[in-house]
Amino acid sequence: MLSIFIFVLGACIGSFLNVCIYRIPHGESIVFSRSRCKCGAQIPWFLNIPLLSWLLLRGRAYCCGGSIPARYFIVEILTAILFVIVFAVSDSLSKSIIGSGFCSLLLVIAFIDMDTMEIYDIMSVGGMFAGFAISLFFPEWHDEQSGISSLIKSLGGACLGSGLIFWIAVIGEMTFKKEAIGGGDVKLLGTIGAFIGWKGCLFSIFGGCLISTLIFLPSLLIWKLVKIKTFTIPRIIPFAPILVVGSMTYVLCGQNLLEMLL
Numbered sequence: 001m002l003s004i005f006i007f008v009l010g011a012c013i014g015s016f017l018n019v020c021i022y023r024i025p026h027g028e029s030i031v032f033s034r035s036r037c038k039c040g041a042q043i044p045w046f047l048n049i050p051l052l053s054w055l056l057l058r059g060r061a062y063c064c065g066g067s068i069p070a071r072y073f074i075v076e077i078l079t080a081i082l083f084v085i086v087f088a089v090s091d092s093l094s095k096s097i098i099g100s101g102f103c104s105l106l107l108v109i110a111f112i113d114m115d116t117m118e119i120y121d122i123m124s125v126g127g128m129f130a131g132f133a134i135s136l137f138f139p140e141w142h143d144e145q146s147g148i149s150s151l152i153k154s155l156g157g158a159c160l161g162s163g164l165i166f167w168i169a170v171i172g173e174m175t176f177k178k179e180a181i182g183g184g185d186v187k188l189l190g191t192i193g194a195f196i197g198w199k200g201c202l203f204s205i206f207g208g209c210l211i212s213t214l215i216f217l218p219s220l221l222i223w224k225l226v227k228i229k230t231f232t233i234p235r236i237i238p239f240a241p242i243l244v245v246g247s248m249t250y251v252l253c254g255q256n257l258l259e260m261l262l
Helices: 002-026 052-056 070-089 093-116 121-137 147-176 183-226 240-261
Strands: none
Touching (some): 002 070, 052 070, 093 121, 093 240, 121 147, 121 183, 147 183, 183 240
């Protein structure tokens, strides 16, 4: 019953994350304005139920028949599943809540980056300071007894993470004679470091690249073999989703993986 409750809660949070993903790039309020269809009609509450509404409407708006992107369903079910897993692997309620909030922030950043190729400071810089505050007041998140020692871990992770990706960006720009990694990615890795420390930063970069490669290469092979016309290889690949994949993997099972490898 608890897992079902957490799944439903995650789906509801995922519905709110969809609001953030759409409205933040447009500069709209994520709190005060009602949900609207692309045609301008307000969406009633009974047609805005997470997961169920998209399935029952078969991805079509009730008011105008326009298509509802599958991304809305994907974000909601991803959030629900992540919440269940985070609560399952965490050994305390505070870690469960912080881990779920961190994953929610990462999902918003990743999907906005895929849409706009931008990472907004309100999420990256704001998230970094949120990581510092959480580390100070909830030292158990970093498995520490003292808030000061936990904060030092958080600060060290942010500095190493943002510094490492900054120099990767500098070397990439010198090599390719153009910007290889944006400033938003530098700040994002600082946020990741503030939450999960320097080990989490390294895992996010290298683990994220490895996992993303394992996903991308089969997709490329299928495209070559089947020649799917709707599948095109982007010339510029957003880096935030790669970091997000790595950092989420670290939150869920990364520490166990490191212990097995080391």
